[in-house]
Amino acid sequence: MPFLFAFLAFTMPPDTLTPYARKLVSTAMAEHAVYHRVKETDPVFCGQIKKYWQVVGTNVTECVTDPWSAVFVSYCVKAAGATSDEFRFADAHSQFVYQAIRNTDRGEGVFRALPVTAYAPRPGDIIQANRTKRRISFEHARKDSSYASHSVIVVRTGKSLFGKYAETIGGNERDTVRKSRVKLRKNGLIKQRKRKPYICVIKTLK
Numbered sequence: 001m002p003f004l005f006a007f008l009a010f011t012m013p014p015d016t017l018t019p020y021a022r023k024l025v026s027t028a029m030a031e032h033a034v035y036h037r038v039k040e041t042d043p044v045f046c047g048q049i050k051k052y053w054q055v056v057g058t059n060v061t062e063c064v065t066d067p068w069s070a071v072f073v074s075y076c077v078k079a080a081g082a083t084s085d086e087f088r089f090a091d092a093h094s095q096f097v098y099q100a101i102r103n104t105d106r107g108e109g110v111f112r113a114l115p116v117t118a119y120a121p122r123p124g125d126i127i128q129a130n131r132t133k134r135r136i137s138f139e140h141a142r143k144d145s146s147y148a149s150h151s152v153i154v155v156r157t158g159k160s161l162f163g164k165y166a167e168t169i170g171g172n173e174r175d176t177v178r179k180s181r182v183k184l185r186k187n188g189l190i191k192q193r194k195r196k197p198y199i200c201v202i203k204t205l206k
Contacts, residue, residue: 020206021124024080028153028169040175072171098145110206116198120188126202
């Protein structure tokens with residue numbers, strides 16, 4: 001019984017979300033609910049992936065040739081009500097992160113990227129991490145808009161017997177839409193990892 005009990009998670013009281021953040025969370029969760037058991041090779045899901053690509057102005061004929069994780073995030077952000085003036089819809093995570101860091105540096109915009117050591121993620125935010133063995137830092141991301149990375153949408157924060165976490169949804173993970181958890185420290189900041197370390201959190205002010 002104690003062994004089984006250790007795996008029970010206790011959900012923290014929901015954060016007070018803006019209408020936009022609530023819509024982004026519900027959009028990501030809806031995509032996950034429909035497609036998390038479906039692979040990108042499925043004709044119906046492929047049709048939806050093509051809609052993701054259309055957000056960045058690209059019409060694809062195949063769904064398995066190019067990574068679609070960034071266009072998944074872009075699709076959800078746009079569907080939630082963000083405009084192209086507010087968010088850089090792109091097929092590479094590094095591009096909209098670069099724009100969000102510029103917003104932070106200028107003190108403007110509703111999407112602002114911050115180091116994982118400076119801000120605790122909330123539902124409606126976006127977490128970015130390294131995708132390859134190359135270790136991109138926040139300072140590198142501030143100067144470069146072209147490198148491999150991955151990002152996910154925070155849909156919930158919670159606490160289990162193992163500690164705090166942020167529940168996230170990302171696209172093109174194991175060829176589908178998938179939920180995962182990011183470990184948090186007691187103060188809510190992301191617990192950094194050695195393999196594919198986190199780069200930043202895009203804070204949503206919209």
